[in-house]
Amino acid sequence: MEIDRFKKQHVEILQGIATLRKLAHAGIEVNAREIARQVQALGSVITLHLAIEDRILYPSLQKGTDTGLAEMGKVYQEDMKGIASSFIAFARKWSVAKVVAEQAEAFRAEANTVLKVLHARMQRENTEFYPAIEAV
Known part of the structure; x- marks a missing residue:
């Protein structure tokens, strides 16, 4: 299965997280x-990524002959x-500059939580899930 587009989107997502961290460290209010x-x-990238995974990746794994990979796909999905769900709520709340500037510390706390979980998930997919798919 060809997963290069998923890997490319992971790079974009991880770069986006890194950019948000840099901006927050440089000052939330001034960079709101x-x-x-960002x-x-x-x-936008995550929404597209999730849609493609749900429409193409996971169904393909379920239709494949490797039951272990199909089960892994179910667990990941x-x-x-x-x-x-957490990220979508985060994105809705913090996509308005005025809200970010007025609630800088709340943004920092929520970003630390949500983006840390998202980052860990991307890394797990990159080191476990995608290599398992490519091995088949």
Whole structure:
């Protein structure tokens, strides 16, 4: 199965997380507009990534002959539901510069939680899930 587009999107997602961290460290209030823009951009990439996974990747794994990989896909898909829900709520809340600037510490706390979980998930997919898919 060809998964290069998923890997490319992971790079974009991880770069987006890194950019948000840099902006937050440089000052949330002064970078509120760019932070909100980056949250929107990251949300777009993640939404597209999730849609493609749900429409193409996971169904393909379920139709395949490798039952272990099919089960792994189910576990990853189920796990992502909670992560996606948290990120979508995060993106809706923090995509407005005024809100980011007025609630800087709340943004920092929520970003640390949500983006840490998202980052860990991307790394797990990169080191476990995608190599398992490519091995088949």
